[in-house]
Amino acid sequence: MAKEKKLVEAITSMEEDFAQWYTDVVKKAELIDYSSVKGCMILKPAGYAIWENIQHELDRRFKETGVENVYMPLFIPESLLNKEKDHVEGFAPEVAWVTHGGLNPLQERLCVRPTSETLFCDFYKNIIQSYRDLPKVYNQWCSVVRWEKETRPFLRSREFLWQEGHTAHATEEEAEARTVQMLNLYADFCEEVLAMPVVRGQKTEKEKFAGAEATYTIEALMHDGKALQSGTSHNFGDGFAKAFGIQYTDKDNKLQYVHQTSWGMTTRLIGAVIMVHGDDSGLVLPPRIAPTQVMVIPIQQHKEGVLEKAEELKTRLAASGIRVKSDNSEKSPGFKFSEQEMRGIPIRIEIGPKDIQAGQCVLVRRDTREKTVVALEDLEAKTTELLETIQSEMFARAKAHRDAHIYDAHNYTEFTEIVNTKPGFIRGMWCGDQACEDKIKEDFAATSRCMPFNDQEQIATTCVCCGKPAHKLVYWGKAY
Amino acid sequence: MAKEKKLVEAITSMEEDFAQWYTDVVKKAELIDYSSVKGCMILKPAGYAIWENIQHELDRRFKETGVENVYMPLFIPESLLNKEKDHVEGFAPEVAWVTHGGLNPLQERLCVRPTSETLFCDFYKNIIQSYRDLPKVYNQWCSVVRWEKETRPFLRSREFLWQEGHTAHATEEEAEARTVQMLNLYADFCEEVLAMPVVRGQKTEKEKFAGAEATYTIEALMHDGKALQSGTSHNFGDGFAKAFGIQYTDKDNKLQYVHQTSWGMTTRLIGAVIMVHGDDSGLVLPPRIAPTQVMVIPIQQHKEGVLEKAEELKTRLAASGIRVKSDNSEKSPGFKFSEQEMRGIPIRIEIGPKDIQAGQCVLVRRDTREKTVVALEDLEAKTTELLETIQSEMFARAKAHRDAHIYDAHNYTEFTEIVNTKPGFIRGMWCGDQACEDKIKEDFAATSRCMPFNDQEQIATTCVCCGKPAHKLVYWGKAY
The missing domain is CATH 3.30.930.10 (Bira Bifunctional Protein; Domain 2)
Structure with a gap:
């Protein structure tokens, strides 16, 4: 412990x-x-x-x-x-x-x-x-x-x-x-x-x-x-x-x-x-890139038939093309859960004596921690479906988070306030003069990230930095 | 030309x-x-x-x-x-x-x-x-x-x-x-x-x-x-x-x-x-390692339907998991053959107007140059089979060549004659003294390649170099 x-x-x-x-x-x-x-x-x-x-x-x-x-x-x-x-x-x-x-x-x-x-x-x-x-x-x-x-x-x-x-x-x-x-x-x-x-x-x-x-x-x-x-x-x-x-x-x-x-x-x-x-429990991997997509964790593994059933589930999932492992080590289930979460494995499957009796297992999502009870005969179909759901919902969540952190600045006062208080992208017009980029970098350690292809719009007529006429929309931000 | x-x-x-x-x-x-x-x-x-x-x-x-x-x-x-x-x-x-x-x-x-x-x-x-x-x-x-x-x-x-x-x-x-x-x-x-x-x-x-x-x-x-x-x-x-x-x-x-x-x-x-x-026409690749296993070469490609048929064969072979390309360039068939041979592509398929009319194509092996006429409906099966045949016959030929170039030397006179006249492995007993390895290297630029695991036998009782008692069989040879 x-x-x-x-x-x-x-x-x-x-x-x-x-x-x-x-x-x-x-x-x-x-x-x-x-x-x-x-x-x-x-x-x-x-x-x-x-x-x-x-x-x-x-x-x-x-x-x-x-x-x-x-x-x-x-x-x-x-x-x-x-x-x-x-x-x-x-x-x-x-x-x-x-x-x-x-x-x-x-x-x-x-x-x-x-x-x-x-x-x-x-x-x-x-x-x-x-x-x-x-x-x-x-x-x-x-x-x-x-x-x-x-x-x-x-x-x-x-x-x-x-x-x-x-x-x-x-x-x-x-x-x-x-x-x-x-x-x-x-x-x-x-x-x-x-x-x-x-x-x-x-x-x-x-x-x-x-x-x-x-x-x-x-x-x-x-x-x-x-x-x-x-x-x-x-x-x-x-x-x-x-x-x-x-x-x-x-x-x-x-x-x-x-x-x-x-x-x-x-x-x-x-x-x-x-x-x-990622979150405070560790890594969260999108299923398409996760080296292990599913971790099968036996519960009360010393009871008869549990380890065998866990292996059987693993074998079935592997046969349907899912990257799956099982953790049959002597560690406690709680420790195994923490490890699986830390490593970002998208789904864990819990299977214990009661589940076996009921002909089911429990699928737990890494990203939302949501639990689903699945009948054993539906295992492959439900797991495959859940991996797809996780993949698309992870994208949707990341996009919502990203979109909620894009701010428009129309002048340097607005820019200053946003860059100092709201982490994210700042959309602001730019006159094309490198001096403005230099000034923004010096004042706030922020840089021009790019002149976007897809949402070029004239959100103001003047440069967010110097106030001169400007026609280019730029994404600004602090960067790694 | x-x-x-x-x-x-x-x-x-x-x-x-x-x-x-x-x-x-x-x-x-x-x-x-x-x-x-x-x-x-x-x-x-x-x-x-x-x-x-x-x-x-x-x-x-x-x-x-x-x-x-x-x-x-x-x-x-x-x-x-x-x-x-x-x-x-x-x-x-x-x-x-x-x-x-x-x-x-x-x-x-x-x-x-x-x-x-x-x-x-x-x-x-x-x-x-x-x-x-x-x-x-x-x-x-x-x-x-x-x-x-x-x-x-x-x-x-x-x-x-x-x-x-x-x-x-x-x-x-x-x-x-x-x-x-x-x-x-x-x-x-x-x-x-x-x-x-x-x-x-x-x-x-x-x-x-x-x-x-x-x-x-x-x-x-x-x-x-x-x-x-x-x-x-x-x-x-x-x-x-x-x-x-x-x-x-x-x-x-x-x-x-x-x-x-x-x-x-x-x-x-x-x-x-x-x-x-390899041979005098260039590379010869074993099918399992060949990046391209089959090259489809249209004959009289300007005639109606030839290029289309060549593409069709390519598509069919690709669909059955074979690594295949077609050469539709303006070069002459002879030049394309030479290129395919130089690159070691295991099979070329020749398809021309007469073949199309007869419902067949010609498979030519790179390793033996043997030609087989194949009915178009048997294309995938015959090609797959031929790739396997080439693979196993290439191994058999290489093994026969290798085995024909292993010689036994029982003393230094025999060793000297073999190493000077017969390129290959020389099997000879060794006393275990590095001085003998040094002498053989100095005399003939040959080295001990290994003490084999599988055919250790006492082909003589004395070292092939110094004549002292010897118990280890060594493969000797000139090496890259």
């Missing part, structure tokens, strides 16, 4: 200290561990399994759109990184440098990839000659390294796992279409699989990716009202192509530069899932 | 120059490309897709035995690498060192992981306290870096993809059982999926892994008679546990050291598949 108490006690409540709650969940749900390499985390089985599910589903969706996977080297020669001016300025201050191979110093320093635009450009330069070689729609799954000063599990770490897609196209239009297509794929994935609503939009010049002509983003709102950039898709135009000399011969035998894009999602999505859905 | 000719001409024949043939296949089948990072290769879509299939099937088999996936940091602090004496001696000369993070020198150098024993030990030390925490059976899929001087695509490169399993157990027996289990899993995988026969055995002291008590290996024979180490499984005993202080409290409340294992397979398997099955 001492240990059981400890498990529950050890979680700080969200209201009390959201940051500490997050750290507690990440540790107690056994998603990560700290390593002896400062700023690098260990993804434990429960954490890595979520990533495997994300990876599996994203990869499937990528391939449906014609993406092919490749693997590029981990290292980038310094001279290659330096080829595109904006890009190197963006990344050079935060890369790790390899200077020795074996016992000898290297002739040229190599950086550990922070992102692989330069490697893909160097590759494309060699393999693209004719319009027949286009488009190239390649992606890789790998880890990248950015020497961040402050780190937090999943959200910002010196090494993280991600996918990076890099494409080359014959025309500007095709590159733009691919940039938008991947952003929409990301948004649909977040909404359909992670049950996490996102705002789709464009980054301002100030916030765009180093070397991009345009960066599109999806922005999610965490439970504490802070924004999290959850995926980005960049249109490079022909900037990298010119820096690297990536040209092809078109149908009229003329040399043309290719147009390029890149797009990526990372393990930070796991942090997003925690902060959108 | 000029380009078509080039494709075929460009391959060196195996007999003429095996090494050049290998390089030609690797490039012409578009498996890899060289990168601007010396010694690091780019895995192109056709190469990476083979790795994805290997990964998928191995991972499935791992999980069936209770393996859980994790992800450990890319970097190892120098002090951590130095903790186990034999291990650091084995790896320190060939690691890449990170000395700077961003603009600042690091306080302690980090090496890019050449393998992750030390990281797992550091992790296990923190998470293992009681016998209840055991066993830990973790694995990771990642890339590792070894600063090799000479490199060859897939076989030896400075960065390569692999999986590394690392386990911790309460007892010596359990660790030994896991070591053997994983070696057998590897061997079964190679034989059942890659259609590649292997010899299972133990490495000698000289050839074992740095820090291991025992290394088990599977050794395959390439078409040129050279051996390729294709997977290894190590039993560390409690050596690492003592160096890192990994202890648990047993049921009697006594402190005990854990017993550990590790095991790995790499992208070198792709090199093995090329060199076991």
Whole structure:
């Protein structure tokens, strides 16, 4: 009992200290561990399994759109990184440098990839000659390294796992279409699989990716009202192509530069899932991404037939394609409940002697704690149905929460009041001048999250910051 | 036609120059490309897709035995690498060192992981306290870096993809059982999926892994008679546990050291598949690992209905779970055949106006070039059956070739004659003295590949090298 108490006690409540709650969940749900390499985390089985599910589903969706996977080297020669001016300025201050191979110093320093635009450009330069070689729609799954000063599990770490897609196209239009297509794929994935609503939009010049002509983003709102950039898709135009000399011969035998894009999602999505859905009992996983969807917990398991029945239910559910485990350990049912809740397993099934006698079991939802008594003959159908219900209701709840935390500001007085008292997105007009972004950042540590695609409306005629004429609606917010 | 000719001409024949043939296949089948990072290769879509299939099937088999996936940091602090004496001696000369993070020198150098024993030990030390925490059976899929001087695509490169399993157990027996289990899993995988026969055995002291008590290996024979180490499984005993202080409290409340294992397979398997099955027309892929199993090639595709019929066949095969593509490009059928052969696609289906009229199509095997006329209504059944036949006959052929290249040597005269004239494995008794291994390596650049588990027999009473009494049968050979 001492240990059981400890498990529950050890979680700080969200209201009390959201940051500490997050750290507690990440540790107690056994998603990560700290390593002896400062700023690098260990993804434990429960954490890595979520990533495997994300990876599996994203990869499937990528391939449906014609993406092919490749693997590029981990290292980038310094001279290659330096080829595109904006890009190197963006990344050079935060890369790790390899200077020795074996016992000898290297002739040229190599950086550990922070992102692989330069490697893909160097590759494309060699393999693209004719319009027949286009488009190239390649992606890789790998880890990248950015020497961040402050780190937090999943959200910002010196090494993280991600996918990076890099494409080359014959025309500007095709590159733009691919940039938008991947952003929409990301948004649909977040909404359909992670049950996490996102705002789709464009980054301002100030916030765009180093070397991009345009960066599109999806922005999610965490439970504490802070924004999290959850995926980005960049249109490079022909900037990298010119820096690297990536040209092809078109149908009229003329040399043309290719147009390029890149797009990526990372393990930070796991942090997003925690902060959108979690509660004071721990993690709450959407069924589609949960490594274990159902935990069968026997009650009074020493009574005759209980363990056998629990195993039977597990076997039946597994046979109908549900990811299910049973907990037959010597711990008390209460402790097992706490563990299942901490780990965010969407449904637990309780089955004891009385249930067996009555030909039923009890399904308990992780998200709402609602209990349903289910006749054993309906087990598969009811469980499948409940998983779908949980998935859609989790999305609806997250969306309602998000929508309730979007505020309109028409001038700086309103903006100031909202940003200081109401965590969430602030919709406000912007004149287009970076000085206003700088001022808002300095005054409130808030940033322009995006210029939304879908709900661009003229909520005022003047900039929320400087009062000059403004035509662009921007989502502002404090962000991770 | 000029380009078509080039494709075929460009391959060196195996007999003429095996090494050049290998390089030609690797490039012409578009498996890899060289990168601007010396010694690091780019895995192109056709190469990476083979790795994805290997990964998928191995991972499935791992999980069936209770393996859980994790992800450990890319970097190892120098002090951590130095903790186990034999291990650091084995790896320190060939690691890449990170000395700077961003603009600042690091306080302690980090090496890019050449393998992750030390990281797992550091992790296990923190998470293992009681016998209840055991066993830990973790694995990771990642890339590792070894600063090799000479490199060859897939076989030896400075960065390569692999999986590394690392386990911790309460007892010596359990660790030994896991070591053997994983070696057998590897061997079964190679034989059942890659259609590649292997010899299972133990490495000698000289050839074992740095820090291991025992290394088990599977050794395959390439078409040129050279051996390729294709997977290894190590039993560390409690050596690492003592160096890192990994202890648990047993049921009697006594402190005990854990017993550990590790095991790995790499992208070198792709090199093995090329060199076991390939021929002078290029790659020959076993169906179970082929990214594309069937290529449908329309004949006289401009005639009415041909392209439509080809698409229909493709759709039907895809619906029955076969990985199929069609080539509707403007190239000539002959060129398409050459491409399909170069890429090692197990079956091509030819369909033209006459076939359509006769209600049939032609299945051509890549491995034997045998043609079968198949009635269109039998398409799915016959194709599935043929894929199975190809798979099993490829294994049988590779095994017959391997078995025909195993020679017995009873003394050094015989050994000398065989090693100089007959490429293959040489079975010969060994006294157990490393001096004999050294002499054989110096005289012939041949090494002890393994002491086989399954066909240990006393083919002589004396060492094949020094003539002293000998009880161990060893497979010797030149190796990649």
